[in-house]
Amino acid sequence: MAEVRTIYVPNDTTAQSLGAEDVARQIGRALGEQQADIRLVRNGSRGACWLEPLVEVETDSGRVAYGPVSPDDVPGLLAAGLLEARPDHALYLGPTDEIPWLQKQQRVTFSRAGIIDPVSLDDYQAHGGFAGLEKALAMSPRQLVDEVTASGLRGRGGAAFPAGIKWNTVLEASADNPGNPQSGRKFIVCNADEGDSGTFADRLVMEADPYLLIEGMIIAGLAVGAEYGFIYLRSEYPIALQRLNEAIERAEAESWLGSDIRGSGKHFHLEVRLGAGAYICGEETSLLDSLEGKRGMVRPKPPLPALKGAFGQPTVVNNVLTLAAVPWIVEHGGAAYAGYGQGRSLGTLPFQLAGNIRRGGLVELAFGATLRELVEDFGGGTLTGRPMKAIQAGGPLGAYMPESQWDTPLDYEAFTEAGAVLGHGGIVVFDDTVDMAQQARFAMEFCVVESCGKCTPCRIGSVRGVEVIDRIIDNVNRTSNLALLDELCDTMEYGSLCAMGGMTPNPVRSAVRHFPEAFEPSSNASAGAA
Amino acid sequence: MNRAALESVIQGSVDRHRGKPGPLLVILHDLQAQWGYVPDEAVPLLAEALTLTRAEIHGVISFYHDFRTTPGGRHQVQVCRAEACQAQGGRQLEAAVREHLGIDWHDTSADGMVTLEPVYCLGNCATGPAVRIDDAILGRVTPDRMRTLLDDLQREPVNISGLMTEAPHG
Ligand SMILES: Cc1cc2nc3c(=O)[nH]c(=O)nc-3n(C[C@H](O)[C@H](O)[C@H](O)COP(=O)(O)O)c2cc1C
Ligand code: SF4
Ligand code: FES
Numbered sequence: 001m002a003e004v005r006t007i008y009v010p011n012d013t014t015a016q017s018l019g020a021e022d023v024a025r026q027i028g029r030a031l032g033e034q035q036a037d038i039r040l041v042r043n044g045s046r047g048a049c050w051l052e053p054l055v056e057v058e059t060d061s062g063r064v065a066y067g068p069v070s071p072d073d074v075p076g077l078l079a080a081g082l083l084e085a086r087p088d089h090a091l092y093l094g095p096t097d098e099i100p101w102l103q104k105q106q107r108v109t110f111s112r113a114g115i116i117d118p119v120s121l122d123d124y125q126a127h128g129g130f131a132g133l134e135k136a137l138a139m140s141p142r143q144l145v146d147e148v149t150a151s152g153l154r155g156r157g158g159a160a161f162p163a164g165i166k167w168n169t170v171l172e173a174s175a176d177n178p179g180n181p182q183s184g185r186k187f188i189v190c191n192a193d194e195g196d197s198g199t200f201a202d203r204l205v206m207e208a209d210p211y212l213l214i215e216g217m218i219i220a221g222l223a224v225g226a227e228y229g230f231i232y233l234r235s236e237y238p239i240a241l242q243r244l245n246e247a248i249e250r251a252e253a254e255s256w257l258g259s260d261i262r263g264s265g266k267h268f269h270l271e272v273r274l275g276a277g278a279y280i281c282g283e284e285t286s287l288l289d290s291l292e293g294k295r296g297m298v299r300p301k302p303p304l305p306a307l308k309g310a311f312g313q314p315t316v317v318n319n320v321l322t323l324a325a326v327p328w329i330v331e332h333g334g335a336a337y338a339g340y341g342q343g344r345s346l347g348t349l350p351f352q353l354a355g356n357i358r359r360g361g362l363v364e365l366a367f368g369a370t371l372r373e374l375v376e377d378f379g380g381g382t383l384t385g386r387p388m389k390a391i392q393a394g395g396p397l398g399a400y401m402p403e404s405q406w407d408t409p410l411d412y413e414a415f416t417e418a419g420a421v422l423g424h425g426g427i428v429v430f431d432d433t434v435d436m437a438q439q440a441r442f443a444m445e446f447c448v449v450e451s452c453g454k455c456t457p458c459r460i461g462s463v464r465g466v467e468v469i470d471r472i473i474d475n476v477n478r479t480s481n482l483a484l485l486d487e488l489c490d491t492m493e494y495g496s497l498c499a500m501g502g503m504t505p506n507p508v509r510s511a512v513r514h515f516p517e518a519f520e521p522s523s524n525a526s527a528g529a530a
Numbered sequence: 531m532n533r534a535a536l537e538s539v540i541q542g543s544v545d546r547h548r549g550k551p552g553p554l555l556v557i558l559h560d561l562q563a564q565w566g567y568v569p570d571e572a573v574p575l576l577a578e579a580l581t582l583t584r585a586e587i588h589g590v591i592s593f594y595h596d597f598r599t600t601p602g603g604r605h606q607v608q609v610c611r612a613e614a615c616q617a618q619g620g621r622q623l624e625a626a627v628r629e630h631l632g633i634d635w636h637d638t639s640a641d642g643m644v645t646l647e648p649v650y651c652l653g654n655c656a657t658g659p660a661v662r663i664d665d666a667i668l669g670r671v672t673p674d675r676m677r678t679l680l681d682d683l684q685r686e687p688v689n690i691s692g693l694m695t696e697a698p699h700g
């Protein structure tokens with residue numbers, strides 16, 4: 001029998017939410033009782049949510065996995081030889097790397113997630129961490145910006161704007177701003193607001209490989225001449241907050257952050273700022289106001305945040321995944337990254353399979369596979385075992401897609417053509433029990449709750465939207481209310497300052513267009529004047 | 531609220547974050563962590579300490595869902611209402627929680643133990659429905675298990691850190 005050295009029990013939000021803490025405690029106790037010379041390491045998570053808590057046992061021939069391990073399973077697992085990596089248990093999954101769901105992915109950004117102890121700098125470096133930064137420290141800002149431009153990397157927060165162009169604007173911007181106490185400074189702001197339902201890739205980076213984000217932000221700072229960075233983190237992520245703060249503290253202690261990074265004479269200071277439960281603060285201008293301690297009102301553009309962003313200074317605002325892609329790009333070159341993907345959608349996208357799905361979790365793939373491959377091959381259909389009916393891609397402002405659209409390639413342009421969005425890569429699956437009229441109603445309701453209130457079509461239009469959909473559901477003047485809903489959607493689409501009001505019509509209209517039967521009187525029994 | 535205590539907490543927070551640009555949100559989080567809400571009496575003190583107007587402070591407090599202006603229950607229970615959880619039975623869970631507590635969103639149970647808030651995604655979307663109880667996030671929460679959890683919360687003493695150790699398929 002191979003010698004066991006280490007046992008891994010994940011500690012990301014999902015694993016914890018399913019009892020990982022208790023699992024770790026029980027295993028730790030068993031190790032103590034047996035006085036075994038085995039380390040218990042809390043790794044992040046590989047992102048295979050459906051297998052969490054995924055316990056791994058490392059032998060000299062690699063890691064084997066057991067999952068999903070609930071606290072109730074632990075005594076049985078221990079009895080069946082967990083600590084000797086024995087295969088005699090129903091939860092035994094074999095070598096982790098050979099689990100097809102993981103093996104078939106193209107992990108670039110998430111290559112380390114779940115493999116290392118997230119806050120161990122030694123682990124991080126032993127697995128290739130800081131190679132990008134070491135290289136970047138010897139490059140000029142121009143070279144760095146050019147490398148990112150060559151990679152074809154587009155913003156992963158939703159709008160898919162080319163990162164290189166944004167960085168170039170900030171690099172060339174003057175930071176002189178007489179009268180502003182922040183004059184002379186540029187900022188890197190990481191958008192970690194991750195508000196879209198069905199998305200958790202940002203969280204996973206922060207909880208499973210936080211130094212990757214830190215490294216990406218330092219490189220961004222070197223590229224544009226910024227020495228200060230903020231991570232604007234949503235308050236719904238308590239574990240990410242704690243882990244980021246711990247990682248920052250350790251990175252500072254080892255001089256990877258702060259003044260004179262590793263004796264290079266370069267500086268980068270990083271601070272986490274917590275949001276306060278407002279979806280709109282994911283929109284970059286609202287985020288900047290919130291970061292400045294104000295109400296998170298959307299600002300008109302121009303001025304671009306790149307020129308006049310945080311505290312009035314030139315600022316790169318990028319999503320977590322955008323920044324987390326950078327170390328790999330700098331280490332391997334922009335061309336290597338652009339070798340993944342197709343058309344104008346280059347590189348990989350960490351998709352997030354969520355909702356009613358059998359094998360949900362993080363699936364990183366090059367752009368170009370189809371939605372169907374994702375939900376069927378990786379997802380394995382619904383958890384309930386019922387037929388899939390609708391897929392909402394790209395968060396709460398994304399369209400509901402019917403089966404006829406599931407062969408759409410996962411590519412920004414192809415999705416736009418289908419009237420849908422890829423956004424931050426969230427894929428939410430619904431089975432055939434879903435009431436699409438209620439989903440449309442919820443989209444409007446969400447807009448009521450989360451509108452910043454600046455424009456009437458968004459603030460008031462969404463309230464009207466809920467009322468109109470309620471009337472349709474109650475079969476009151478159905479035909480004219482459907483027409484009214486369509487007009488209302490037009491008004492919101494064309495009369496809103498930002499995509500909150502402007503894209504709320506996406507889920508609403510796609511529900512009406514692709515699932516018209518849900519809005520028929522027959523599907524809702526309550527009577528009323530037709 | 532004891533004014534001297536209030537002043538000292540606010541002063542402590544302001545001092546701690548001195549030098550940080552735009553610290554209001556950071557300070558409000560401190561106050562909320564201390565008392566579970568931001569007392570009205572804090573507003574003029576914050577205005578003075580940060581050279582902002584009271585209206586500005588009020589405006590910020592009222593904008594964000596996180597900040598309360600009245601005391602909440604001993605425990606904050608957030609139930610995810612967003613789409614991925616809806617797809618996994620979240621709507622049924624929402625209904626069960628409201629019915630079991632006999633209160634609506636944003637309300638506090640009569641015994642003062644639980645304040646119920648909606649939340650729009652906890653980032654636990656592949657293993658929903660998701661719930662947050664204080665700082666513990668739970669996954670695959672069924673109505674039955676939730677009723678048990680709520681009953682436990684409403685009974686003292688409570689072991690919050692132990693919550694995450696419940697069997698996942700209760
Ligand atoms: C209503 C709304 C919500 C948004 N939420 C987020 C978010 O949670 N995270 C994010 O990175 N971008 C979000 N965005 C996109 C940002 O405005 C912005 O495009 C992004 O932070 C830029 O970074 P990127 O280029 O790296 O994607 C949102 C936009 C809108 C209109
Ligand atoms: S569309 Fe809505 S969220 Fe966006 S600026 Fe207007 S009111 Fe604010
Ligand atoms: S939608 Fe409920 S946790 Fe994300």
